[in-house]
Each structure stands twice: as C-alpha cells, then as structure tokens.
Amino acid sequence: MCGIVGAIAARDVVPVLVEGLKRLEYRGYDSAGIAVLTEGQMRRVRRTGRVAEMAGAAEAEGFSATLGIGHTRWATHGGVTESNAHPHVSHGVALVHNGIIENHEEQRERLTALGYSFESQTDTEVIAHLIHHHLGQGLELLAAVQAATRELDGAYALAVISRDAPDTMVCARMGCPLLVGLGDGENFIASDVSAIIQATRRVLFLEEGDTARVTRDGVAVFDGDGAPVQRDEHLSDVSLASLELGPHRHFMQKEIHEQPRAVADTMEAIIDAAAFEPTLFGADAADVFAGVEGVQILACGTSYYAGSVARYWIEAIAGLPCSVEIASEYRYRKAVANPKHLIVTISQSGETLDTMEALKYAKSLGHERTLSICNVPESAIPRASRLVFYTRAGAEIGVASTKAFTTQLVGLFALAVTLAKFNGQLSAEDEAGHIESLRHLPGSVQHALNLEPQIIGWAERFALKDNALFLGRGVHYPIALEGALKIKEISYIHAEAYPAGELKHGPLALVDADMPVVVIAPKDGLLEKVKSNMQEVRARGGELFVFTDADSNFGPSEGVHVIRTPRHVGVLSPIVHTIPVQLLAYHTALARGTDVDKPRNLAKSVTVE
Known part of the structure; x- marks a missing residue:
C-alpha cells in the first residue's frame, strides 16, 4: 500500500509507469x-520483490x-504473494489502492452474497468488486467510483x-x-x-473526499x-516543495506524512x-x-528523547556504556571528563544554543572526539564538531519536531551499528539483518500513517x-516521553510520561476515569510486564489507549482501546511507534483549535538561553 502512479497519453505509458514505481x-x-488497457483488453503483470523484476516481466x-x-x-491484509499484489481486477475493472479499509470484512460478506468471488486476502479487492457492482447498476465509471467510496470506512x-x-x-x-x-x-496521477x-x-493536489476524471484532454475534479x-x-520544485503546504492544513501534518521519504533519504547511503x-x-x-570507551549524548527537547532511545541501542548493539544528558544541565555542572568518550550532540537546526554551549564545555574539558547529528548543513554545531551525520529530512517548518526526530533516530541507529562493527561486536549476518530492517522501515512508517482515521477518533x-x-x-x-511532549506542545494538555513499572511508585495516585492513559506496548520482551501495568490502571477505573502490534494477541475490552500497527519491526520499533503519538497530538490539537504550527511561547530554533 505504498505507491501509486497512473498515466493516460497518446504515447506508450508503460515506461512512465515503471519509472514512476522506481521513484x-x-x-x-x-x-x-x-x-x-490495450485494444479493449485489460492486461496485468504483478511480481513479489523488486520493481525491476516486474518491469522485466512486462517487457518480456x-x-x-x-x-x-x-x-x-x-x-x-494478506501475505506477500502475487495474488495479493496490486492492481486488483474485477470483471474488466482494475484498481490500485493506498490505505486501509476498515469495513472490508462487512463488504466482503455482502459482495460474496451478491455472487463475487475473491482471489486475494486484501481489503483492496473489495473496492474493485464494489465498483464493478455499481457499473452493473448502470453508472458510468466516475459515478461508480463515487458510489463505492461512499460505502467505504x-x-x-x-x-x-x-x-x-x-x-x-x-x-x-x-x-x-x-x-x-x-x-x-497527456495526464498523470500519483x-x-x-x-x-x-x-x-504541473500538479493539482486533491483534497479530502475529492474524486477526479482524468483523460488525455483534461481533468475534472469533484468534491x-x-x-x-x-x-x-x-x-512542483524539489527545493520549494518543502516550503509549501500543498494539500495539507498545517506544516506539521505535512511533515508527519513526509516521514517515509525523509527516513528513506536519510538512510540512502547505508542502503546503497x-x-x-x-x-x-x-x-x-x-x-x-x-579506542572509544563510551558515548555521551547531549541534546534538548525532542532531540534529548532521540538520544534516550539511542542509549538502549548503543549499549545493546555496540556494547558501549552510554549516558544521555539534557544539554542545558550538562553545561552548568562539574562533569568528570573521559577523553575516550565520544561526545554526540543532536540538534535539528544546528543552532540550539544550549546544545552548542554544552559542546563547547565538553571540548573545554578535553573531549576531542565529537560528532553532531543535524538536519541543517553548515550550521554552527556541525561546524564545531569533528564528525557529522546529516539527516535528510528536508526543511521542517512546524515548531513541533516530527520528521527531524525520526530521522535523528535513523542516524543514531546507524551510529550504534557502526560502532559495533568497528569494535568487532557485529557479525556479517547481523549487519545484513539490520540493513534489511532499514530497507523495510519506510514502508512500516507508511503503514503507521495509515492508522490516522482510527487515531482521529481517539483525538x-x-x-x-x-x-x-x-x-x-x-x-x-x-517514545512515551515524546508523545507526552507533543501533546503538551501543541494541544496544551498537561501530559506526563513514566516508565510503566514506575506507575505504582506514585503516578497511580492520579489515575481515575478522567485521566486517559496512553500505553506504548509493542510485542517485545516486556509486553507481559506492560500488560500487568495496564491492569493496575483498569483496577483504578482508568481508561487505556494502547498502541501495540498486530501480533500482540490482545484486543480491546471495556475501558481498553487498542490500535495496532501492522507488524512488529524489532529493534526499529521505536521509530514506527513514534508515528501514532505524533498523529494523536496533531489531531487533538486540531480538535482543540490551537495554532498547530506555531504553539504559544515556543520557537522552532531555540537560540536563547
């Protein structure tokens, strides 16, 4: 469910489709x-694996x-098989689909009763049959698509x-x-x-609920x-696109949805x-x-939470001790320096004053091994560091960081694995496994974005x-800390985050029916422990909102609301589970009518103390 391209022209459009899919x-x-569609016949080719394999089959x-x-x-919906691949066809109707249809099972039962048979396990095939059904009622193609979409949730x-x-x-x-x-x-869709x-x-951005009829001679759009x-x-201009809202209401929304591309761009050199x-x-x-003996991470705000995730990765993967400190605190205490520690500073803008000053302080203590992770080339902090990893998130306009955060996590994960390899702590098999996990990461992020309709209900x-x-x-x-920060930043709801095991050591006193409790509960080694913590909340009448994975084997119940990402992605799970908490904060702020992109009292680049 990741990419769509279409074309109608006087020329052969197959090369356009193939090139579009590669992009x-x-x-x-x-x-x-x-x-x-060729001479009145619908022809289709599908392959699991790379676009190149499918393109070769089409050429052959x-x-x-x-x-x-x-x-x-x-x-x-359904495994990685050719029968589940798109496009799906129903009696001469071919369709491709991004997204998730929530009522597909209900529609599948209805269409089966109408005599339709299904070749796939997907939710998408339901739409193809629905459109064909409406064509059979005498509607032309545009009207049939409009009628079908009105029946989709x-x-x-x-x-x-x-x-x-x-x-x-x-x-x-x-x-x-x-x-x-x-x-x-000629005209195109994508x-x-x-x-x-x-x-x-030259492009038209369709808005929510729009349909369009596209022919060689023109485009007609309907609301x-x-x-x-x-x-x-x-x-469209690549350099200007990041500065324009396009079809989005806010830059924050735009930047949340740009994360599959930002993540892919940031890890491109590793994949290549x-x-x-x-x-x-x-x-x-x-x-x-x-000779690095440890890692010290210095950062503020969202970047500090990225560093906090990295601590787990660096210690677990590289086997090096790692500490993470708020830059504004580090710069004012008498730190004990170890010149064999790598100092890592994280800043989206590269101009964050507290982080810059913390770096200067570390260098004054004799730290010469310095590395910055930053999104803005040639900014102050990278210039002051010996090493730099540039995230490729593109311009981030919204004050509340989204794509900068997830791309920072990609850079920090790369650092953890690189240090492990450099120190002989990484097998070739594990390296290949981490590369494969990164290769699949943009798709997993996209699927987390597809949860947006469900999250709107929570918001x-x-x-x-x-x-x-x-x-x-x-x-x-x-990630719980980051979720609480996002809620605070843009919706102005007071939110706090705790390690779930700390609940009974104080915060449980706050739990009642008016205190929603959001839980990050992927299927990892701590899931059963988290379930016990959730029971503590339910026993006090608290209402739970749980982000978990499809294979976590527990579902919603009274007072327990559950949204699942499609699959657990292992060590990179924190990146995927960041997306739902961003969406929750955005849509909550939207519902409360706050200024999403410019929350009160905050600035994008913090260059004052």
Whole structure:
C-alpha cells in the first residue's frame, strides 16, 4: 500500500509507469504491478520483490498501452504473494489502492452474497468488486467510483481504469495523499510528485473526499458531494516543495506524512553501500572511533528523547556504556571528563544554543572526539564538531519536531551499528539483518500513517481532557516521553510520561476515569510486564489507549482501546511507534483549535538561553 502512479497519453505509458514505481521505491514495498488497457483488453503483470523484476516481466510480455496504472505494495491484509499484489481486477475493472479499509470484512460478506468471488486476502479487492457492482447498476465509471467510496470506512487513495471506459482514468482520495499531474495531451496521477516528475511538474493536489476524471484532454475534479470544483495548479520544485503546504492544513501534518521519504533519504547511503561504515560520519571517523570507551549524548527537547532511545541501542548493539544528558544541565555542572568518550550532540537546526554551549564545555574539558547529528548543513554545531551525520529530512517548518526526530533516530541507529562493527561486536549476518530492517522501515512508517482515521477518533476524546499519562517500558519509554511532549506542545494538555513499572511508585495516585492513559506496548520482551501495568490502571477505573502490534494477541475490552500497527519491526520499533503519538497530538490539537504550527511561547530554533 505504498505507491501509486497512473498515466493516460497518446504515447506508450508503460515506461512512465515503471519509472514512476522506481521513484516510489523509497517508501518500502514487497511487491509491484501494473495494469494497462490495450485494444479493449485489460492486461496485468504483478511480481513479489523488486520493481525491476516486474518491469522485466512486462517487457518480456510485450506490454504497451496508452492507459495504465501501477502500484508498489507493502503487505497488510494478506501475505506477500502475487495474488495479493496490486492492481486488483474485477470483471474488466482494475484498481490500485493506498490505505486501509476498515469495513472490508462487512463488504466482503455482502459482495460474496451478491455472487463475487475473491482471489486475494486484501481489503483492496473489495473496492474493485464494489465498483464493478455499481457499473452493473448502470453508472458510468466516475459515478461508480463515487458510489463505492461512499460505502467505504477508512483511508484510501485510489486509481481506477475500466475496459468499458478506454479513454478515462478515475481517482479518489480520503486520508491518503494523491495528486494529478498535468501534461500536454497527456495526464498523470500519483501518490507522490516524485513518481511523475520525469513527465511533468504541473500538479493539482486533491483534497479530502475529492474524486477526479482524468483523460488525455483534461481533468475534472469533484468534491465529496460530487459537485465540480477547481483545484489550484502548482509548479512542483524539489527545493520549494518543502516550503509549501500543498494539500495539507498545517506544516506539521505535512511533515508527519513526509516521514517515509525523509527516513528513506536519510538512510540512502547505508542502503546503497549495503554496509555500515565509519565514513558515514566523516572522512576521519575511523580515527575518532578508535579506542572509544563510551558515548555521551547531549541534546534538548525532542532531540534529548532521540538520544534516550539511542542509549538502549548503543549499549545493546555496540556494547558501549552510554549516558544521555539534557544539554542545558550538562553545561552548568562539574562533569568528570573521559577523553575516550565520544561526545554526540543532536540538534535539528544546528543552532540550539544550549546544545552548542554544552559542546563547547565538553571540548573545554578535553573531549576531542565529537560528532553532531543535524538536519541543517553548515550550521554552527556541525561546524564545531569533528564528525557529522546529516539527516535528510528536508526543511521542517512546524515548531513541533516530527520528521527531524525520526530521522535523528535513523542516524543514531546507524551510529550504534557502526560502532559495533568497528569494535568487532557485529557479525556479517547481523549487519545484513539490520540493513534489511532499514530497507523495510519506510514502508512500516507508511503503514503507521495509515492508522490516522482510527487515531482521529481517539483525538476527539482527548480534546476534552486537561491531563494525560503516557507509559512505556525499555526502549519505548522515550517514545512515551515524546508523545507526552507533543501533546503538551501543541494541544496544551498537561501530559506526563513514566516508565510503566514506575506507575505504582506514585503516578497511580492520579489515575481515575478522567485521566486517559496512553500505553506504548509493542510485542517485545516486556509486553507481559506492560500488560500487568495496564491492569493496575483498569483496577483504578482508568481508561487505556494502547498502541501495540498486530501480533500482540490482545484486543480491546471495556475501558481498553487498542490500535495496532501492522507488524512488529524489532529493534526499529521505536521509530514506527513514534508515528501514532505524533498523529494523536496533531489531531487533538486540531480538535482543540490551537495554532498547530506555531504553539504559544515556543520557537522552532531555540537560540536563547
């Protein structure tokens, strides 16, 4: 469910579809496919694995067409099989879909009773059959898609073609990004402008509930009520795109949804090299890393929580002692220096005053091994450090950090694994496993984003509260801290986070029916312990809101609300579980009517003490 591209033209669009899917690979995926209409016949090719394998099969089968759609999928409903790959076809209707349809089981039962059979385990095939069903009621393609989407609960971006409408492509959007690319005598659709940038830079961003009829000669857009509507044309520019809202209401929302791309860009060098090498951090990193006996991380705010996650990784993976300290505290105490410790400073802007001053203080104590993790090239903190790892999040405009945080975590994970390898603590098998985990990470982040419709329901309840508790254990405790910080920053709800095991040592006194308790509870070695802590909350009448994994084997009950990410992703789970708490904070703030991008009393780059 990760990437969509479609094209209609006088020329062969198969190369456009293939190139578009290759440009969408950053999102993470496990299968790819295209469907094209040729001489009144629907042809489809799908493959598990890389886009290149699917493209080779299309070439071998002589695919050529002037109308087609394509997709890269990351498995949710149903395993990684060709039958579950997109596009899905129903009696001459072909469809690709990003998102999650929550009422697919109900619709599947209904369609089965109407005589439809299912070849896949996906929620997407339901939509294809629904559209065909409405075509059978005498509707033309656009009306059939509009009728079908009115019966769907959940999030979707759709692109549809039909054997009976050889000159038309229809698309629809609800909760998942989708845009239309404008050409001369040809037009395109995509989930990301990168998929069609080789063909056009002129784009229309569809808004929530929009549907569109796309032909060679033009584009007609309709709002959620089916009324014709004009959407402004934009000229896409890579350097300017990060400074524009596009179809989003706020920069924070935009930046939350940019995280699959930001994560992929940040780890690109690792994936390309298929290795963790010291040169990721600078030309003389090997000299700096030689003899390192420990790591000291200095940061503020969200960056401090990123460092707190890294402490678990560095100690568990690299076997080095690691301490994390708030920069504004470190700079004013008499620290005991160990010149063989690596000083790591983290700052989105590279200009954070407290962190800069902490770095200067560390250097005054004799620390020469310094590394900064930063999102802004040539900013002050990287210039003052021997080594630097630049996150590639792009411009982050919203005050509340989102994509900068998750890309910092990618950089810190790379540091932990690189130190382990440099010190002989990493086997070739483990290195390959970590690279594979990173390769799948953007797709997992995208799937966490697809939980947004469910999280909106929670946010409406949270908006009525004045206080909240967040709980986590182990490496997920800092994610609870980050969730509480986000709620405080933009919704102005007082929120605190604790290690779940500390609940009975004081915070439990706050728990009652008016105190929502958010729990980060992935399926890891501490899940059973977290369940016990949740029982402590329920016994006091507290209401639980639990973020967990699909295979955690517990579900909602009275007073216990559960949202599941599709799968547990192992050591990188903190990155994936960051997404739901960001979305919860954003939609809670939205419901409370606060200034999301510019919360009161806060600034993006903190350059004063």
